[in-house]
Amino acid sequence: MEWLDRMNRALDYIENHLQEEIDYKELAKAACSSEFHFSRMFSAISGISLSEYIRRRRLTHAAFELQKSDRRILEIANQYGYESADSFARAFHKTHGIKPSEARREGAQLKAFPKLSFQLTIKGDTEMEYRIEHLDFELILTGKREPVKTSRAFKTIPKLWSQAKKEGFTQQLIDLSWENPKCKMEGILGVCGKEAAITDEEFDYFMGVRYEGDFPKDLEILTIPPATWAVFPNIPDAWKRLYTEWVPTSGYELANLPCIECYYGPGRKPRHELWVPVIMK
Incomplete structure (x- = not known):
């Protein structure tokens, strides 16, 4: 392959x-x-x-x-x-x-870490739902960023949102959230990294919403250029299967842009989606 x-x-x-x-x-x-x-x-x-x-x-x-x-x-x-x-x-x-x-010294105990070799493992007994969205306009977001250690991301990010709710930041984002969305990327957004950094053990997680108008002075602005996105329901499951199951067989490459976690309001199904920037091979 x-x-x-x-x-x-x-x-x-x-x-x-x-x-x-x-x-x-x-x-x-x-x-x-x-x-x-x-x-x-x-x-x-x-x-x-x-x-x-x-x-x-x-x-x-x-x-x-x-x-x-x-x-x-x-x-x-x-x-x-x-x-x-x-x-x-x-x-x-x-x-x-x-x-x-x-x-x-003779007889010293050492550890040899062998060179890795990637091989194909047959999976895919459970289908992955997805759709492709083409956004031909810039995404303008406002919010704040928090540093996250890559190795602890799945534990740290839920804690960040929990703390944001306690401090009222989540409600602030809800009050700012998009009223007339141009696309299906609405609700509260978590952007997984603002810049490309291949060796980072830590990345910036941007918590925000799409917004246009007079930006609050205490918040940052993040602009993401037009792109094509593969969209998956159920963020935790999508993260687990994205790189090992979907990417190898999809016919798409990952674009050099951050992924975005979308958390939607009450009554919306699915409740959350992972948006992944892609380009055709």
């Missing part, structure tokens, strides 16, 4: 550049993916963040170097991207449980 070939090309690119600075634009290009989505897609498929995978692969090779050569530890540290022996020692101990100097 073409999609699998692309992802494995990205793994090859990582492997070939472990001893030098990785160009993340080239890495995303190897996978024919947008920079914005590649790290999230990688994490969803592999179960590990992109930066952590690269770190473990480098420290695996560093351990091999320590055992088979008598080169200085700092030289090996520099070879795998560490500027000081101390930072290398901390990272090495976190992965292997021992100091770099101890790795040279």
